[in-house]
Amino acid sequence: MRRTYIYLILIFSFVTGFILIQNDEYFEIMRSIELFGSTYKEIVSNYVDDVSPKNLMKRGINGMLEGLDPFSNFFDETEKGEIDLLTTGKYGGIGILIDSKGGELVVMEVMPGYAAQRQGIKVGDIILSIDDEEVTPQNINKLTFKVRGQPGSEVKLKIKRPGENKILEFHLIREEIKVQNVSLANFVDEGNGIYYIKLDRFSKRVSEEFFEKIKEAKSSGNLKGVILDLRSNPGGLLQAAIELLEFFVPKGELILFTKGRSEESKQEFYSRTTPQLGDVPLAVLIDENSASASEIVAGTIQDLDRGVIVGAKSFGKGLVQTVIPLPYGASLKLTTARYYTPSGRCIQKLDYLNQIDDVIKTKSDSTKVFFTKNKRKVYGDGGVTPDTIVKHNGKPEVLTELLNKGMFFKFVSEEILPDKNFDVNEIDRNQLIMRFIQYLEKVKFNYEPSYKKGLKELIKQIENNGNQKKLLNALKELNDQTDLNLKSEVLSHEEAVYSYLVGEIANQLKNSDLQMKALKQFDEDVKVAISLLSNKNLYNKILSIK
Template sequence: MLKFGKTRKVAAGFLVTIVVLVAFISISTQRRCDAQGGKEYEYIGLLTDVMMIVKKSYVEEVDSKKLIYGAINGMLTALDPHSSFMSPETFKEMKIDTKGAFGGLGIEISIKDGILTVISPIEDTPAQRAGIKAGDQILRIDERFTKDLTITDAVKRMRGPKGTAVILTIMRDGFEKPKEFKLVRDIIQVKSVKSRLLESGYGYVRIAQFQERTDEDLSKALKTLVEENKGKQLAGLVLDLRNDPGGLLDQAVRVSDHFVESGKMIVYTEGRDKESRMQFTSSSRTKEPNYPLVVLINGGSASASEIVAGALQDHKRAIVMGTQSFGKGSVQTIIPLSDDSGLRLTTARYYTPKGRSIQAKGITPDIVVEQLELPKESSRRESMMIREKDLENHFEGGEEEKPAERKADPKDQKGERKPVDPLKADYQVMRALDLLKGWEIMKQMGPGKP
């Protein structure tokens, strides 16, 4: 009983401290609130009343820290889907995320129309391998319905030790009813930039997420592509931002800076505070040659990836191809708090160089290309098509040229098919490559040429 009594006294003392603190805030802000015609101090008093009632009458004893954290989180959740309170543990994980290594499923989420929605699965993660797609609605995480979950709560439930399983109940366009997807958690190592040559002269760069080293990694990738192209400058480049959920604003600016002429606007932000009104322009550093550039986007391209696509589109530096992007055009500022917790607070909207707001609209591609599945047996089907030479009584085309050397069968000596190049089977990438080739042909023809 003595221990219980001491606990009650400590709790009561803590509550008195809170009440005194809130009362002090109320008094100090009352004059300012009255001058503005507001009644904020009355609402602060209401919060104090509710806390006292809960502490006194709730069926179980409540941790005051839990109450305060919950009140702050509820306050921020009422603002928009992206503002949130981060406990010390969550805040620490957030800082790790931007460095490109974290534990979980590899999935970027948001709240859209009140429903927990996938922005995009991160490349080569449990989420992508399980078949999770951008736009999927997550109705349940294990047995917990997500309707009343904040993004922070949802992330906590999906994170966990490597090797443990979680079941997501997903609703998707085309589904008659929700389906369950079983995912096994893993340590997520996100490689921000991947690159390769599609063909001689034509490069491909994929940015999966904008992290602390993205700009540095992109510089290395572009240099490597030239080396792989036998030291010759590229004839064209595909910049793939599909399913890139965004990340760090400064890295989006630096990526755009590789391609945008010096002194040109890349993005600007507008907010209520002077500190949230910023302009970002291209620097005077060495730029990439003015080769043709195609940027690929889709419904999983959000935030920082939309900044890059919008800047290159507005300056006519690139053709944007694919499908409408996600439409996250708001800036979140991370504010550390005294107990190592933090706030993620929406402080501004960002705009493309021509003043377009992307919020809830997204980037519209210059050329809309839906993703299609390329037929795996296309070469076989093509060989079965009837041609002129197969028609009865066809006439010859004159002296025949030396027949080309027959290409090797796609099967090896053991009769097994060679693995299919995933990019060669990617319809949108192949259409981007076709556009780059056509661009080069038109340039070579020049004005007045047939």
């Protein structure tokens, strides 16, 4: 009887304690909401200057989210297009891709069939203003998204076209734009039957687009290997990554599982279909900008020994976000779980937690050993480490400067595309490079190497010191002797310059054959992937296939 009595006391204490803990948490939530609401009301009502209630609330919400992780975001009703793009693969726009090049907002691509193409906007056009808001270095990133909006609404662009003095004005009606996930697909090595497919993102239509490209490749009767390029792919929908994996992974195989605080976040995902490419050798290309869904695909392929991973270590984002509808058309993209590849590893970097006090730290898998299906060792060390790492030499300063200022892009859009006599099938290497150098001289391309900057700074410091005149004169003489010769600087990196020029011409002309030729000739990751897929013994050895 006494023992039963003790048990009842223990059970009562446990339940009461649990209820108290629950009540404490509930009280803390209600207390915080009341404090936040009261503070917000006092600021809006009594602050010395007028305050925008909407902007103040948005800053408050963003402040809370900043204390969690970089991937949880709040979207108000005006940013609905961003949520639509993420969840449906569609958004309201005019059919252009724009980017910052050398401090200018430049049209990088015009999509066929949409308003921009129908009204005559061209690749290389420079956007001066959007809805009368002038483009400046300070607002250029914000204005990149201002072209988007509600389908049916109007946007006004003022454009400067290279080679023309007149400022062009366009009034365009936004329409629903379907985002393309696959940007390039073709045989990169027909002799060995190797098909290359570039995936830029994981939105809702990934499996449809991928299926169409693979159907074309299989219809040739020559498909013997696939290169899946996920480099610089930031990810997207978890479901889209699962559907892509089902093209390669045997039916019934565990693809990944997720775990979070809630029961709903704990899920296991298995391949549901017979794979269309189940026995086709596969190489997946990744780099430091491959993240999220890209890493799910690469990590799962690696864990199941379904293909070789080539390139550089990936970004390290192993978190799952859920889009939660909020009142008044707003949405919350909240991190609700971590994902784990079939071996049990989470590839999330924990760097984002280092400066955050609101989140209880989670132990990293960085030193823990996991095993693939064929017993190969892998690690959960903040990203997917390739089976074959391809080391790239750093870019010379002059190339970095040319890329940052968009000179390859501008040269092709201003000089090559308008040239009706330019033959892409017979590109003269020397002639093309000399023409590029002449263009750089014409537009007065300004470039100062770091050694020249350092030398000038040293001369300035010695002048300010007022002594060491002999050294000062020697340095000034050295500075005069090291005047930059742009032609020799470009020619000293002739191979790299030529590869960028050919790649840019191929991309702007949308010439798939030339794009494949450039990849096979100049892309080190692609060259390694081709060599692995062409060598069955080496491929099997890497994957421990017996």
